[in-house]
Amino acid sequence: xxxxxxxxxxxxxxxxxxxxxxxxxxxxxxxxxxxxxxxxxxxxxxxxxxxxxxxxxxxxxxxxxxxxxxxxxxxxxxxxxxxxxxxxxxxxxxxxxxxxxxxxxxxxxxxxxxxxxxxxxxxxxxxxxxxxxxxxxxxxxxxxxxxxxxxxxxxxxxxxxxxxxxxxxxxxxxxxxxxxxxxxxxxxxxxxxxxxxxxxxxxxxxxxxxxxxxxxxxxxxxxxxxxxxxxxxxxxxxxxxxxxxxxxxxxxxxxxxxxxxxxxxxxxxxxxxxxxxxxxxxxxxxxxxxxxxxxxxxxxxxxxxxxxxxxxxxxxxxxxxxxxxxxxxxxxxxxxxxxxxxxxxxxxxxxxxxxxxxxxxxxxxxxxxxxxxxxxxxxxxxxxxxxxxxxxxxxxxxxxxxxxxxxxxxxxxxxxxxxxxxxxxxxxxxxxxxxxxxxxxxxxxxxxxxxxxxxxxxxxxxxxxxxxxxxxxxxxxxxxxxxxxxxxxxxxxxxxxxxxxxxxxxxxxxxxxxxxxxxxxxxxxxxxxxxxxxxxx
Numbered sequence: 001x002x003x004x005x006x007x008x009x010x011x012x013x014x015x016x017x018x019x020x021x022x023x024x025x026x027x028x029x030x031x032x033x034x035x036x037x038x039x040x041x042x043x044x045x046x047x048x049x050x051x052x053x054x055x056x057x058x059x060x061x062x063x064x065x066x067x068x069x070x071x072x073x074x075x076x077x078x079x080x081x082x083x084x085x086x087x088x089x090x091x092x093x094x095x096x097x098x099x100x101x102x103x104x105x106x107x108x109x110x111x112x113x114x115x116x117x118x119x120x121x122x123x124x125x126x127x128x129x130x131x132x133x134x135x136x137x138x139x140x141x142x143x144x145x146x147x148x149x150x151x152x153x154x155x156x157x158x159x160x161x162x163x164x165x166x167x168x169x170x171x172x173x174x175x176x177x178x179x180x181x182x183x184x185x186x187x188x189x190x191x192x193x194x195x196x197x198x199x200x201x202x203x204x205x206x207x208x209x210x211x212x213x214x215x216x217x218x219x220x221x222x223x224x225x226x227x228x229x230x231x232x233x234x235x236x237x238x239x240x241x242x243x244x245x246x247x248x249x250x251x252x253x254x255x256x257x258x259x260x261x262x263x264x265x266x267x268x269x270x271x272x273x274x275x276x277x278x279x280x281x282x283x284x285x286x287x288x289x290x291x292x293x294x295x296x297x298x299x300x301x302x303x304x305x306x307x308x309x310x311x312x313x314x315x316x317x318x319x320x321x322x323x324x325x326x327x328x329x330x331x332x333x334x335x336x337x338x339x340x341x342x343x344x345x346x347x348x349x350x351x352x353x354x355x356x357x358x359x360x361x362x363x364x365x366x367x368x369x370x371x372x373x374x375x376x377x378x379x380x381x382x383x384x385x386x387x388x389x390x391x392x393x394x395x396x397x398x399x400x401x402x403x404x405x406x407x408x409x410x411x412x413x414x415x416x417x418x419x420x421x422x423x424x425x426x427x428x429x430x431x432x433x434x435x436x437x438x439x440x441x442x443x444x445x446x447x448x449x450x451x452x453x454x455x456x457x458x459x460x461x462x463x464x465x466x467x468x469x470x471x472x473x474x475x476x477x478x479x480x481x482x483x484x485x486x487x488x489x490x491x492x493x494x495x496x497x498x499x500x501x502x503x504x505x506x507x508x509x510x511x512x513x514x515x516x517x518x519x520x521x522x523x524x525x526x527x528x529x530x531x532x533x534x535x536x537x
Contacts, residue, residue, distance in 0.1 A: 001035070001167060001168065001169050001170065002033075002170050002171075003033045003034065003035045003125075003145075003169065003170070003171045003172075004032050004033045004034065004171060004172050004173070004348060005018075005021055005032065005033070005034045005035070005171050005172065005173050005174070005175060005344060005348075006034075006035050006036075006037070006145050006146060006169045006170075006171035006173075006174045006175070007034065007035070007036040007037070007174075007175045007177055008036075008037060008132040008146055008174065008175065008176050008177060008178055008182075008184060009036075009037075009038065009039075009132075009176070009177035009178045009179060009182070009316075009318070010036055010037075010038030010040070010043045010044075010112065010116065010126065010128065010177075011047055011112060011177060011179055011316060011317070011333070012108070012111070012112060012115065012316065012330050012333050012334050012337075013177045013315045013316025013317070013318075013333040013334060013336060013337040014036055014038075014175065014177030014315070014316065014337070015036070015043070015112060015115040015116060015118075015119050016057075016061060016115065016333075016334040016337035016338060016341075017175050017177060017315055017337035017338075017340055017341045017344075018034050018036045018119050018124040018175075018341075019061060019115065019118055019119050019122060019124070020061060020337065020338045020341035020342070021034050021341045021344065021345055022034060022119070022122035022123055022124060023061075023122065024341065024342065024345040025345065026122070028349070030349070032345070032348070033125075034123070034124045034125065035124070035125045035126075035127065035169055035171070036119065036124055036125070036126045036127070037126075037127045037128075037130045037131075037132055037146070037148060037169065038126070038127070038128045038129070038130070039129075039130070039131035039132070039508075039525055039528055039529075039530075039531070040128060040129070040529070040531060040532075040533070041128060041129050041529040041533055042113075042128045042129075042533075043112055043113050043115075043116035043126065043128055044109035044110065044112045044113040044116070044534070045109070045128070045531070045532065045533045045534060046508060046531055046532060046534065047108050047109040047112050047534065047537065048108070048109070048206070048208055048292040048293070048294045048532075048534055048537045049108040049206075049208075049294075049329075049330065049537075050108075050206075050208070050240050050242055050250060050252060050327070051105070051106050051107070051108040051111075051242075051250070051330060052076065052100055052103050052104070052105055052106075052223055052240075052242060052327070052328065053072065053103060053104050053105075053106050053108075053111065053328075053330050053331065054102070054103050054326075054328055054330070054331040055072065055102070055103070055104060055331070056331050056335075057330075057331045057332075057334040057335045057338065058070065058072075058331070058334065060335070060338065061334065061338065062118070068118065069114070070111070070114055071106060071107065071110045071111055071114050072104040072106055072111075073104070073106075073244070073245050074104055074105045074106070074220050074221055074243075074244040074245050075102075075103070075104055075221055076100035076101065076102075076103045076104065076105060076221050076222075076223050077220070077221035077222065078219070078221065078222050078223070079094045079098065079099060079100050079223050079224075080094070080222070080223070080224040080225070081093070081094045081095075081098065081224075081225050081226070081227075082224065082225070082226045082227075082228075082278070083226070083227055083228045084226050084227070084228040084229040084230075084273075084276055084278070084279075085228060085229055086229050086230075086276075087277060088277070088278070089226070089276075089278045092227075095325070095394065095395075095398060096398060097323075097325040097326045097376060097379075097398065098225065098325070098326065098327060100223050105221065105223065105242045105243065105244035105250070106244065107244070107536040107537060108330065108537070109534050109535075109536055109537050110536055111330075127148075128529075129528045129529035130148040130149075130167070130528045131148060131149045131525035131526070131527070131528040132146040132147075132148060132149075132178070132184050132525065133146075133147060133148060133149035133150075133166060133184075133524070133525050134146060134147040134149075134166075134184075135174075135184050135187060135188065135191075136168060136170065137311075138311070140310070140355070141310065142309075142310035142311035142355045143174050143188075143309065143310065143311030143312040144170055144171070144174075144311060145168065145169045145170035145171045145174055146169055146174060146184065147166045147167065147168050147169070148166040148167050148169065148528060149166050149525055149526075149527060149528055150163065150164065150165050150166045150527075151163070151164040151166075151452075151527050151528070152164055153455060153456055154454050154455070154456075155454055155455065155456055155457070156456070157456050160454075172311075172348055172353075173311060173312060173313070173344045173347065173348065173357065174311060174312040175312065175313055175315060175337075175340060175341075175344065176188065176312060176313070176314050176315070176318050177315050177316045177318055177337065178318045179294075179316065179317045179318055180203065180294065180295045180296050180297050180317045180318070180320075180510060181203070181295055181510040181513055181514055181523070182318040183523060183524050183525055185314060185318045188309065188312070188314070189305060192306070192309040192310075193306075194305040194306040194309065194314075195305045195306075196306075197306075198302070198303055198304060198305050198306075199299060199302045199303045199410050199411040199412075200299070200303065200411055200412060200413040200414075201297055201299045201303045201305075201320055201411070202256070202257070202258060202297075202298045202299040202303065202380070202411045202412070202413075202414055203256075203257040203295050203296065203297060203298055203299075203414055203511075203514050203515075204236070204237075204254045204255060204256045204257055204295070204296050204298050205254065205255055205257060205266050205293060205294075205295050205296075205482070205484065205509060205511045206252055206253070206254045206293065206294055206295070206296050207252060207253050207254075207266060207267060207270045207291075207292075207293045207484050208250060208251070208252035208291070208292050208293070208294075208537065209250075209251050209252070209288055209289075209290065209291050209443075210248060210249075210250055210251075210288070210289045210290040210291075210535075210536065210537060211248065211249045211250075211251060211283055211286045211287065211288055211289060212246070212247050212248055212249075212286055212287045212289055213247055213248075213249050213282060213283060213285070213286035214247075214284075214285045214286060215247050217281070217282055217286075218243055218247045218249070219243045220243050220244065220245065221243065221244075222241075222242075222243040223240070223241075223242050223243075224240070224241045224242075225238060225239065225240050225241075225327065226238055226239045226241075226273075226279075227387065228387070229273075229276065230269050230272045230273055230276075231255070231269065231387075233386050233387040233388060234260070234386050234387075235255070235256070235259045235260075235261070235264070236255070236256030236258065236259070236380075236383045236384075236387075236390070237253065237254060237255040237256060237259075237266075237269070238253070238254060239251070239252065239253045239254075239270075239273055239279075240252050240254075240327065241279075241282065248289070248536075249282065249283075249286075250537075251274070251282075251283075252270075253266070253269060253270035253273055254296070255269060256298065256383070256414075257295070257414040257482075257511065257514055257515050258384060258412070258414045258417045259417065259418075260417050260418060260419045261419065261424045261427070262418050262419065262420070262421045262424070262475040262476060262478040262481070262517075263421060263424055263425070263426050263427045263476070263481065264427060264481065264482075265427070265429065265481040265482070266481075266482065266484060266511075267293075267440055267443075267481075267484040268427075268429040268481075271429075271432055271437035271438060272429060272430060272437070274436050274437055275430070275436055275437055280436055283436050284435075284436070288438070288446065289446070289535070289536075290446055290447065290534060290535055290536070290537055291438075291443040291444070291446050291447050292447050292507055292532055292534050292537050293484040293485065293507050293509040293511070294507075294508075294509050294510075295509050295510045295511050295514055296317065296322055296329070297317055297320035297321075297322050297329075298322065298324050298380050299320055299380075299411045300320070300322075300323075300324060300373055300376065300377050300380055300381075300411075301370075301373040301374055301377040302377055302381075302408055302409075302410060302411060303320055303411050304319055304320055304321070305319060305320070306361075307319060307340075307360055307361050307364065308343075308356050308357055308358055308360050308361060309356060310355035310356050311355055311356075313340045313343070313344065313357055313360055315333070315336045315337045315340045316333035316334075316336055316337060317329060317333055319336065321333055321335075321336045321369070321373070323372060323373060323376060324376070324379065324380040325376045325379045325380065325394070326372075326376065332369055332372070332373070335367065335368075335369045336364065336369060339360055339363045339364050339367060339369070340357070340360045342360075342363065343357040343358075343359040343360035343363055344357045344360070346359065347359070374403065375402070375403025375404070376403060377403075377408060377409075378393070378397050378405060378407075378408060378409045379393070379394045379397060379398075381409035381410060381411055382394060382397070382409055384412075414514055414515060415514065415515055415516060415517050415518075415519055416517075418475060418478065418515070418517045420474050420475065421474070421475050421476035421478075440484065440485060440486040441486055441505075443484075443485075444485050444486060444505050444507065447485075447507050447532040447533075447534065448532060448533035448534070448535070449485070449504075449505060449506070449507055449531060449532045449533070450504075450530065450531075450533070451503065451504045451506070451526055451527070451530040451531065452526075452527050452529075452530060453504075455526060455527050455530075457501060457503045458503060458506070458523065458524050458525060458526035459487065459501050459503050459506065459512065459521060459522075459523060459524075460521070460522040460523075460524060461520055461521060461522075462519075462520050462521075462522060463520055466518050466520045467479070467490075467498075467499035467520075468497065468498065468499070470517070470518055471499075471516075471517065471518065471520075472490060472497065472499075474517075475517055477490045477499070478515070478516075478517065479499065479512060479516065479521075482511055482512070482515045483509075483511060483512055484507070484509060484511065485505045485506060485507045485509070486502060486505050487501060487502050487503060487505045487506050487512070488500075488501060488502075488512065489501075489502060503526070506526075506531065507531065507532045508523075508531045508532065510523050
């Protein structure tokens with residue numbers, strides 16, 4: 001199938017790019033064939049974020065977004081920042097970067113569903129349930145589109161009676177909007193050396209639940225963040241609680257994946273966090289509705305790769321445009337998409353089009369997006385020195401240097417931070433009570449995760465001997481703890497012990513691909529339509 005542009009990924013950036021391309025074509029009275037594929041069963045199925053939306057970019061894309069019925073129903077009315085100890089909490093001043101006046105608490109999944117409707121009205125062809133499994137190249141080595149994954153192969157990769165081959169979607173330009181740690185994007189990094197000169201990307205894992213709480217405790221428009229307990233002072237992490245609509249509260253916990261202690265379990269830290277006396281009361285008498293997890297980019301400006309290459313561009317979280325100190329990435333992802341769309345459109349409209357939309361990079365450097373990321377570039381890296389020094393540096397950078405410090409702090413790869421298990425005491429997590437705290441399998445159940453039976457495992461071990469040669473003896477099997485979905489499990493005893501991969505549980509968070517200390521796990525797409533089906537996350 002031939003198109004002018006193929007967009008890989010139906011998140012905020014991918015949908016924004018597709019929409020803006022059609023807007024630009026309409027302004028010029030031209031036809032532009034745009035196709036967007038999404039590996040989730042529907043637009044929004046795999047979308048997970050806090051989320052508190054800064055509507056700046058939305059207003060650039062659709063000045064009439066209110067009249068169009070954009071699902072922004074809960075304006076922020078109050079910000080809170082708490083420092084937690086094990087038994088009490090202390091109110092902290094909210095840094096300017098975290099102020100939310102004029103922002104909205106939303107379901108990002110529902111926001112993407114709305115963006116999908118706008119895209120289809122403009123003529124974008126959207127194919128949900130189709131995973132981009134392979135990058136296509138032309139004879140000159142430029143990207144020429146993508147191929148979707150085959151359906152109906154058995155566990156050994158052989159065709160079954162239900163076999164359907166993937167489809168080649170060929171395009172003059174391909175926009176990669178896969179989100180954090182995109183499986184196709186990783187191959188582009190290698191082929192085109194896009195990460196040369198950039199710091200390693202760093203990540204966090206965000207784990208989220210959606211609750212319906214007692215109406216007497218509901219405060220629409222309240223956004224609250226916490227730092228401190230249950231994290232120690234050397235581990236980056238914190239929480240969010242956002243009250244939005246219909247007595248619903250989004251609660252989540254983020255742990256920086258540069259943590260050192262292999263006994264740490266981000267999932268169990270999140271469950272323990274909810275038992276804090278000043279947090280537990282919000283959820284007592286309430287009902288947990290949904291669960292999910294997703295990795296997020298935290299490297300900032302100095303970890304951005306080269307954004308363009310022959311035949312395509314990178315946008316959104318697949319490149320790493322998240323503003324960590326602001327705790328927001330949707331408006332930045334959408335802005336990167338608009339900048340890229342403008343350059344791609346001009347490149348296609350040129351009488352002598354080049355293979356690479358190079359003006360995207362210069363547009364980015366001249367935009368408010370670059371300025372915003374430049375001003376906060378040093379804050380997240382400073383926390384590698386610990387919570388206290390991180391806060392001290394953040395205050396210095398924000399109030400004295402105003403983001404213009406004459407130096408840049410650098411990032412280091414997260415997987416290299418993990419230390420041997422023998423250097424730490426094992427963390428004994430409390431047993432879940434089934435009311436406020438829960439286990440992994442009951443959590444995965446309410447993520448509505450499903451993968452077709454019998455398909456090839458999409459979690460590939462580059463060397464099957466590494467788990468028992470390295471990960472178990474040195475790190476005591478950290479896969480079983482850093483995965484928030486019970487995918488990795490060491491079974492058996494003694495010489496019979498082995499790593500079992502329960503791939504049907506996978507919520508597509510990509511944490512294993514990031515944090516595995518030997519970088520032995522390669523996350524690739526399963527059959528399209530598989531994975532979680534998040535309702536309103």
